[in-house]
Structures are given as structure tokens and as C-alpha cells.
Amino acid sequence: MLTLESVSHAFGGHPVLEDIDLRLEPGQVLAIVGRSGCGKTTLLQIASGLLSPTRGRVEKRFRRLAYVFQxxxxxxxxxxxxxxxxxxxxxxxxxxxxxxxxxxxxxxxxxxxxxxxxxxxxxxxHAPHRCRRLRPPHRGRDLATGRRSLS
Structure with missing residues (x-):
């Protein structure tokens, strides 16, 4: 299980995420979709423990984490x-x-x-893990518009 409560994060004083609440039960599948630069990667890095939130609480109750880098x-x-x-x-x-x-x-x-x-x-x-973080192979493409981004 993964729980995020009032999670916020900022880079250099610029907010990227504000008051995110999320509860993901075992077996649930979640897709995080948004325009380029909206904080998807930051949220996934916080959820996986690679980045600490500026504010809020993250609770991870899974045995293993698999991480596929972008x-x-x-x-x-x-x-x-x-x-x-x-x-x-x-x-x-x-x-x-x-x-x-x-x-x-x-x-x-x-x-x-x-x-x-x-x-x-x-x-x-896909090897036996309990929580996976997958990144699509279309780095730098804004899926909502189909345009390439510079970020």
C-alpha cells in the first residue's frame, strides 16, 4: 500500500506539487498523466523514496520497489x-x-x-516485486498535445 497525505514539494522556492493526497491499495493500478513539467516525475520520485517531500507524509507498505528510469x-x-x-x-x-x-x-x-x-x-x-514505477519511452513528449518539450 502507498499513502501520500498533504504532500507538497518545491524546487528553489517554486512549488511543483501542493497538497497531494493519494492512497493506492495492493493490486490497484494508477496512471499519472499530465503536461510536461507538471510534477509527474517529482511525484513518482517522492512515492518511491528517491526524493523527500517539502511537506506532508508518505507511507510505503510494500516489500520491494522496482524502478525503471526514464x-x-x-x-x-x-x-x-x-x-x-x-x-x-x-x-x-x-x-x-x-x-x-x-x-x-x-x-x-x-x-x-x-x-x-x-x-x-x-x-x-516485471521480476517479482510488489511496487513498480514505470516511465514511458517517449521522454520529452507532451502526451496531451503531442508536441516535443525542452524539459
């Missing part, structure tokens, strides 16, 4: 399979489980011979 963060010297299994290995999963989960995800997501940088990163987030 920019590709793959290890370029590793294969798609190795990038997907990386998080499982870091969590101490046995090699047999790493192979099983990574291979199943490669098959399920059509990543055999994977090319696009976001796809293996997103596949890594």
Missing part, C-alpha cells in the same frame, strides 16, 4: 538477459531462479535479440 540505465556490456537478471541477482535469487525468470520474461515480452534500451529495463521491473 533514461536507459542498462549495462551496455551485458546482454538483455543479464540486464533483466541483474536485479534478481542483487536480491540474492539463486542462479536457477534468475535464469528461469529472465528467460520467461524475454520470451513473454519478445526480447530475443533485444534492441530498444527501454524494453530490457522494463522487463527487469
Amino acid at each position: 533514461e536507459p540505465r542498462l549495462l551496455p556490456w551485458r546482454t538483455a538477459w543479464q540486464n533483466i537478471a541483474f536485479g534478481l541477482k542483487a536480491m540474492g535469487a539463486p542462479p536457477a531462479e534468475q535464469r528461469r525468470v529472465a528467460s520467461a520474461l524475454i520470451e513473454r515480452l519478445g526480447l530475443a535479440g533485444a534492441g530498444p534500451h527501454h524494453r530490457p529495463g522494463a522487463a527487469g521491473a
